[in-house]
Amino acid sequence: MADTATSAPAGLPEHPSPRAAGCPFDPPPALRSLQTDRPVSRVQIWDGSRPWLITRHEDVRTLLNDPRVSADATRDGYPHRSAAMQGSDPASQTFLTMDDPEHARLRRMVTAPFAIKKIEALRPSIQKIVDDLVDTLLAGPKPVDLVEAFALPVPSLVICELLGVPYEKHDFFQRNTRIIVRRTSTPEEVAAANAALIDYMDDLLADKLARPADDLLSVLATERVATGELTRREAARLGNLLLAAGHETTANMIALGTLALLRNPGQLALLRETEDPEVVAGAVEELLRYLNITHSGRRRVALEDIEAGGETIRAGEGIIFANDVANRDPAAFPGPDRLDLTRNARRHVAFGYGVHQCLGQPLARVELQVVYGTLYRRIPTLATAIPFDEIEFKHDGIVYGVYKLPVTW
């Protein structure tokens, strides 16, 4: 693989490309030049293949909503993120990598609990989870790693409650999820982690069938498995997708968002001093836009020839949507590199776009609103406990963030 990468035709940019030193919040400079000069452009990825990279906000939105663009990861030409992802068995796909109508059929089985009003009804219990964790932080030793002590437990506790997964098992599923989202994991490691998670979920579903409770896994067990609509294995994969998607992402937003705010004290002050939920909600959208933690891009493959940006994407060719740099497109967001919590950032594509746009977004929004609206008010002197240049960023992660965030107050 290393060999094919070095034999790239001269001038073909490699993807992903590194961020600039000292600018850990900004997308790689190479993406910026592509956005300006060649918004639809071929790039070279790890396996030597040459998918198209889409960098403008407008093109990302148009093409992610185009039925000629497929999310099916089992098709030839699909630009996999790593050897491990490529090696994953076709039978283990979830609706994340399926097309309609199968995608819609499976997605609709789990949309009910994510409706705005149902998620809004969870706000008090999310607030309690956050308040309790802040109490524990304040009572404990400092400095403390905010990732371990706060950013991961918040979404983990919330998604466990919603699904009906015992939180005591969090070490087990966080460890396995981390293996899956690490770009450097081997195919064997990813397969083993996936199998362990699915087996666990499968056992849990058997329990729920026998003793249903008031949670999403019980609904899947009694309304879909018991009726023969899904096998227990399929339901396990669905549950597992929600468990995995539901905590790494939000956890990274909490820790990276806190760091970005600590680096922008004026913006942090806006959040700390407001009582207005609209202001907090707007801040969440802007942080989603600015940080765009799903930095490895949406992956797709063309089903037919498609004209875009003066180029022809041929049927069967891979497409990567760089939603990170699309969120910094000056045509969509004036002064895009400024973190401005008061701007209208709602049109960001941090949750993707089209029929695969994040299912968990209502939940992620409320979690982040509660966190950003609580943490800095309750710990107004919050500060990083190590120098900025010693903080390690997840350059190798499918989801971007910081590995650790030692903080004090």
Add this chain to the structure above:
Amino acid sequence: MTPSNPSRRIEKPMRVEVDRPRCVASGQCVLVAPDVFDQDDDGIVVTLDERPDAPRHEDVREAAAICPAAAIALREE
């Protein structure tokens, strides 16, 4: 703006149409225009008011623009 009634801005009436089979239950429209859009028990969009009055047009246009599935169509009559 019509010359016969210079004191008030007249907006064209708006008609909202949702394509429920396309909806992916993202909830974005409900967040932006909660008195025009809601979700059924499965999270799929329903309209509360197919002919929203002028003060709500801006929010409704925003909802149509951010809907990820292009499931909201507006007809300005």
